[in-house]
Amino acid sequence: KAGVTQTPRYLIKTRGQQVTLSCSPISGHRSVSWYQQTPGQGLQFLFEYFSETQRNKGNFPGRFSGRQFSNSRSEMNVSTLELGDSALYLCASSSRTGEDTQYFGPGTRLTVL
Amino acid sequence: ELKVEQNPLFLSMQEGKNYTIYCNYSTTSDRLYWYRQDPGKSLESLFVLLSNGAVKQEGRLMASLDTKARLSTLHITAAVHDLSATYFCAVGDMEYGNKLVFGAGTILRVKS
Numbered sequence: 001k002a003g004v005t006q007t008p009r010y011l012i013k014t015r016g017q018q019v020t021l022s023c024s025p026i027s028g029h030r031s032v033s034w035y036q037q038t039p040g041q042g043l044q045f046l047f048e049y050f051s052e053t054q055r056n057k058g059n060f061p062g063r064f065s066g067r068q069f070s071n072s073r074s075e076m077n078v079s080t081l082e083l084g085d086s087a088l089y090l091c092a093s094s095s096r097t098g099e100d101t102q103y104f105g106p107g108t109r110l111t112v113l
Numbered sequence: 114e115l116k117v118e119q120n121p122l123f124l125s126m127q128e129g130k131n132y133t134i135y136c137n138y139s140t141t142s143d144r145l146y147w148y149r150q151d152p153g154k155s156l157e158s159l160f161v162l163l164s165n166g167a168v169k170q171e172g173r174l175m176a177s178l179d180t181k182a183r184l185s186t187l188h189i190t191a192a193v194h195d196l197s198a199t200y201f202c203a204v205g206d207m208e209y210g211n212k213l214v215f216g217a218g219t220i221l222r223v224k225s
Contacts, residue, residue: 033211043201043215056209090155094211102146102211104156 002027004093004105012111018079021108025072025093032074033102034066037088046089049074078110086112115140115206119216126192126223134219136185136202144205145185146213147176149198156201159187192223 005024013019025032034046045058049068066076072093078085088109092102116139126132136145144163148156160169162178162185169176173196175188185202199220203213 031211033213035213035215042217043203043213045206045209045212045214048209048211050210056212058212092156092211092213101158101161102213103158104148106155 004091004103006089006091006105006108008108009106010109010111012113013081014113015081015083017081018077019081019110020075020077021089021091021110023074023076023091023093023105025074025091026095026103029093029095029103030072031094031096031102032068032072033092033094034074034076035090035092036060037090037107038086043090046076081112083112086110115142115204115214117202117204117214117216119202119219121219122217123220124222126189126221128193128223128225129191131191132189134187134189134200134202134221136187136204136216138183138185138204138214140207141180141183142204142207145178146203146205147174147185147187148201148203150201150218151198159200189221192221194223194225197221197223 031050033048047057063079068074088107090107092104094100094102118137147159160176165180167178173190178185199218201218202216206212
């Protein structure tokens, strides 16, 4: 069974630009969550999508947005990039909400110059 | 607001020794996870603990959960170099579906 895939793996952008990251969950999984990992703040929850609906959102500015498609693939978008947005962005998939293990993808390393 | 504290944050061990990582959380939760992260890599799921008294073991690692004390432990038995990594506990936030709140992580270095 293929794992969670994320593209691209690495990205370099400049301040003010926007970026779109993609996540394909494990086949059959309908829940996709996104996390930001930085050395200073650790792992922080961005948002969760389930069956194309955003169920929950973390404490991030509106520049961070996402969506989920009918095949459960998800994208997140960050507009007007700031230096502080440099981070490893991880997505996690699970088969349903609640108790199931969340499997993480390899992440996208975003560097903002 | 759910908060998760891990300690110690850094652990240097000799091979063959035993040690325990602690994970405390501030509000009621119905699930707790342990993950491992190698440098530059993603998170690998180790254990999912769903009920009070749950104990799970895999190789030299054993995790337990005490929901009354809001405490989970990850016990390492007879450490080997390959266990060197960062270990995270993550607690499910019951108010927010699949949201996980992570501890700061414990950097484990096993010296031969």
